[in-house]
Amino acid sequence: MIEWSEEDLMIRDAVRGWIDAEVRPNLDALESGELPPYDLLRGLYKTFGMDEMARSSFHARIAKEREGGARESEGEERSGGGGAAMTMIPVIELCKVAPGLVSAMGVGLGLAAGTIMKRGTPEQKERWALPLLTMEKVGAWAITEPNSGSDAFGGMQATARKVGDEYVINGSKTFITNGPYADTIVFYCKLDDGSDPRDREILTFVLDRGMEGLEQSKPLRKMGLHSSPTGELFLNDVRAGADRLLTSGSQGGKESAKQNFVTERAGVAAMALGVIEECLKLSVEYARTRELWGQRIGDFQLIQLKLAKMEVARLNVQNLVFRHIEMQRAGRAMTLAEASAMKLYAAQAASEVAQEAVQLFGGNGYMSEYRVEQLARDAKSFQIYAGTDEIQVTHIARDLLSR
Ligand SMILES: Cc1cc2nc3c(=O)[nH]c(=O)nc-3n(C[C@H](O)[C@H](O)[C@H](O)COP(=O)(O)OP(=O)(O)OC[C@H]3O[C@@H](n4cnc5c(N)ncnc54)[C@H](O)[C@@H]3O)c2cc1C
Numbered sequence: 006m007i008e009w010s011e012e013d014l015m016i017r018d019a020v021r022g023w024i025d026a027e028v029r030p031n032l033d034a035l036e037s038g039e040l041p042p043y044d045l046l047r048g049l050y051k052t053f054g055m056d057e058m059a060r061s062s063f064h065a066r067i068a069k070e071r072e073g074g075a076r077e078s079e080g081e082e083r084s085g086g087g088g089a090a091m092t093m094i095p096v097i098e099l100c101k102v103a104p105g106l107v108s109a110m111g112v113g114l115g116l117a118a119g120t121i122m123k124r125g126t127p128e129q130k131e132r133w134a135l136p137l138l139t140m141e142k143v144g145a146w147a148i149t150e151p152n153s154g155s156d157a158f159g160g161m162q163a164t165a166r167k168v169g170d171e172y173v174i175n176g177s178k179t180f181i182t183n184g185p186y187a188d189t190i191v192f193y194c195k196l197d198d199g200s201d202p203r204d205r206e207i208l209t210f211v212l213d214r215g216m217e218g219l220e221q222s223k224p225l226r227k228m229g230l231h232s233s234p235t236g237e238l239f240l241n242d243v244r245a246g247a248d249r250l251l252t253s254g255s256q257g258g259k260e261s262a263k264q265n266f267v268t269e270r271a272g273v274a275a276m277a278l279g280v281i282e283e284c285l286k287l288s289v290e291y292a293r294t295r296e297l298w299g300q301r302i303g304d305f306q307l308i309q310l311k312l313a314k315m316e317v318a319r320l321n322v323q324n325l326v327f328r329h330i331e332m333q334r335a336g337r338a339m340t341l342a343e344a345s346a347m348k349l350y351a352a353q354a355a356s357e358v359a360q361e362a363v364q365l366f367g368g369n370g371y372m373s374e375y376r377v378e379q380l381a382r383d384a385k386s387f388q389i390y391a392g393t394d395e396i397q398v399t400h401i402a403r404d405l406l407s408r
Contacts, residue, residue, distance in 0.1 A: 100279025117144025229382030
């Protein structure tokens with residue numbers, strides 16, 4: 006794949022039209038936190054029939070699983086890469102305007118629903134994943150704690166203690182996307198069985214808003230990604246039946262969370278591409294029109310260097326995204342090293358491009374009206390969540406050295 010197909014471009018134009026009509030007029034309200042993103046995202050889903058598509062593919066998959074064909078249907082899902090472009094294009098287009106919308110959507114669909122779809126029973130999928138996949142409900146995926154971010158599993162302190170048929174869960178989580186508004190929370194903790202805390206089994210529960218002992222904070226104030234509410238969760242003796250426990254599978258809860266890292270990291274590259282494309286477009290327009298010393302700033306070589314580096318970044322990140330789509334179409338999975346390398350490069354490229362766009366705009370770049378400052382603040386988050394840059398480096402090296 007070296008370029009988008011005609012069909013892809015039609016989808017892109019339709020998504021752009023929807024964003025111009027629905028998101029741009031609401032950008033200030035999203036940025037101030039006055040407008041949570043969920044109704045807008047539901048609107049996107051309805052407009053493009055994505056809710057009905059999600060519902061029918063869910064029912065087809067569950068029917069197969071009930072007939073004992075779960076493995077087959079998973080294989081089909083992996084190789085169904087025709088839809089990869091359809092998921093990437095809205096991500097790229099939304100990120101040109103409000104990357105936070107994609108974080109809010111991606112966590113609910115990709116991480117919360119994705120985990121339940123991989124590890125849930127058919128009943129758990131019907132009960133919790135389906136309303137997330139159709140966007141009826143808001144989902145969160147909670148691993149990070151105040152004392153364990155990069156060392157998420159080693160340092161995890163949230164616990165589940167077995168009492169009779171139930172588990173009693175305690176602990177707190179932080180920086181949780183959708184945390185303040187989530188109806189459904191995929192919650193990671195350690196089985197409190199008296200063994201060495203670093204070696205304890207990781208358990209994953211599905212929790213509902215309003216459960217006794219579960220508190221969801223207000224949105225935290227943060228540098229960027231304001232259209233994606235981020236918060237804390239506090240659990241004090243939350244009682245969960247075994248029906249809320251997801252299976253650990255043969256590889257355990259830790260391994261299944263790592264599989265999510267691959268999906269999430271590839272998604273961040275598409276987000277980065279949206280930011281880069283938009284910053285480059287805005288910068289070229291500005292370099293053409295801003296005049297100083299009787300000439301447009303685009304004639305200055307130092308400005309040209311910025312534009313050239315942005316174009317290099319755009320081509321490289323676009324190629325990474327196209328490669329990911331091609332691999333999905335071929336039914337090939339990315340290694341952890343590949344997904345981490347893709348995320349590391351794309352996140353740094355988006356951050357650098359957006360910072361350089363601010364510089365190219367001068368004082369205007371520092372003003373919200375010109376939009377590049379928002380994209381620069383938003384892009385910084387790409388280097389932190391889904392594993393920091395430093396953690397990507399360790400994952401790439403560890404994967405390469407282990408072969
Ligand atoms: C906007 C946003 C949304 C988020 N959403 C979610 C969510 O939905 N769910 C969730 O569970 N989490 C979420 N997170 C948390 C995110 O995954 C963590 O912030 C991230 O993993 C880093 O952890 P930390 O913040 O605790 O930093 P720390 O782990 O404390 O890291 C501090 C510094 O040390 C560096 N460092 C750590 N280990 C090493 C090492 N071995 N070698 C070299 N350097 C190292 C880090 O790279 C970093 O620079 C979100 C974070 C943000 C900012």
